[in-house]
Amino acid sequence: MRKSIILVLGLVFLLSVSCVSLGKLARHDFDSGFYKLRVQGADPSRVYAEVIDDSIIVYKVYSEGKKEFPNTSSSMGMRVTRIKTDDYFYRSCFTNNSFDVDLTSILFKSRHSKDDVPNQFSADLNFAVFAGFRKDFYKIVSPVHTFHEARSSLRQIGFDLGVFAGIGSSPVNPTVTNNKINQEYDGMIFQKGVASFISINKISIGLAVGFDNLLDKSKSSWIYDQKPYLGLIISISNF
Numbered sequence: 001m002r003k004s005i006i007l008v009l010g011l012v013f014l015l016s017v018s019c020v021s022l023g024k025l026a027r028h029d030f031d032s033g034f035y036k037l038r039v040q041g042a043d044p045s046r047v048y049a050e051v052i053d054d055s056i057i058v059y060k061v062y063s064e065g066k067k068e069f070p071n072t073s074s075s076m077g078m079r080v081t082r083i084k085t086d087d088y089f090y091r092s093c094f095t096n097n098s099f100d101v102d103l104t105s106i107l108f109k110s111r112h113s114k115d116d117v118p119n120q121f122s123a124d125l126n127f128a129v130f131a132g133f134r135k136d137f138y139k140i141v142s143p144v145h146t147f148h149e150a151r152s153s154l155r156q157i158g159f160d161l162g163v164f165a166g167i168g169s170s171p172v173n174p175t176v177t178n179n180k181i182n183q184e185y186d187g188m189i190f191q192k193g194v195a196s197f198i199s200i201n202k203i204s205i206g207l208a209v210g211f212d213n214l215l216d217k218s219k220s221s222w223i224y225d226q227k228p229y230l231g232l233i234i235s236i237s238n239f
Contacts (some may be wrong), residue, residue: 028100028158028199030138034061034068035094049094055079083142083152093139100134100160103127104195106168106208106231114223117175124169124186130195130235132162160197160206164233167191170212170224177221187222188215195233204235 030051037047037058048070050057057077059070078089105127111120135158142152168191173184193210208231214222 028134028136028156030094030154030156033096035096035138037092037094039088039092040090047094054081080140080154081151083140085142085144089140090142091140093137095135095137098134098136100130100132100162102130102160102204102235104130104164104166104233105236106191106210106233109210109229109231111224111227111229114227115178117223122170124171126166126168126189126191127236128164128166128168128191130160130162130164130197130233132160132195134158134160136199156199156201158197158199158204160195160199160204162195163193164195164208164210165190165192168212170214172214172216172218172222176223177218178223180221181218187218189213190215193228193231197233197235199235206233207231208233 030049032049032051034046034048036044037049038044046061046068048059048061048068050059050070055077057075059072060074061068062071063069076088078087083089108121108123111122113119137157139155139157140152141155143150168189169186170189171184172181172187174181189212191210191212193208195206195208195210197204197206210229210231211226212224212229213219214225219225
């Protein structure tokens with residue numbers, strides 16, 4: 001019964017995010033939309049940024065009820081690669097908050113010692129869907145060299161916090177079942193937990209605290225069933 005409940009919860013979680021197309025997963029590029037803009041010497045303000053190639057047009061925002069609209073009568077433009085030290089947008093930063101859905105994988109899991117079994121590190125095949133809240137920072141970087149100003153660029157840093165669920169495999173043998181089975185095999189697991197990511201441009205990596213359930217008859221003997229582990233997790237949909 002418990003196994004069936006876990007499988008149903010896993011399917012419900014995966015189906016709940018299936019409406020998001022794979023092409024939109026982990027899309028954290030600086031696209032046209034509403035942002036909070038911070039510039040030197042001014043208070044943060046809500047703006048709408050229209051992104052066209054390497055250029056950005058920034059509009060002030062007005063509200064009607066709970067909806068926001070760009071004020072097209074007021075605009076300022078810039079080319080990201082041409083920001084200099086005396087420009088208005090020098091060292092400016094755009095930020096936004098969003099709900100995030102990613103495909104992830106845990107590179108390795110560190111399991112605490114149990115009974116006579118010492119700490120274990122595993123790197124078995126696994127996949128999961130991550131869903132959580134994300135905050136992105138898009139900062140204009142304008143490096144200055146000794147003899148000239150280099151091309152400016154947009155640097156992105158993001159932070160995620162949320163939950164994950166998915167499937168994977170794990171070794172099952174006499175050692176991890178208190179010698180209650182004789183054979184050795186790779187069993188299927190259902191994994192879930194919480195994770196936090198940091199993303200820099202296209203690289204997204206983080207830490208996870210998770211729990212695994214073995215999905216076969218050796219479940220009751222598996223010493224790691226529902227025991228917490230610490231994992232290194234990556235967003236595979238970023239690559």
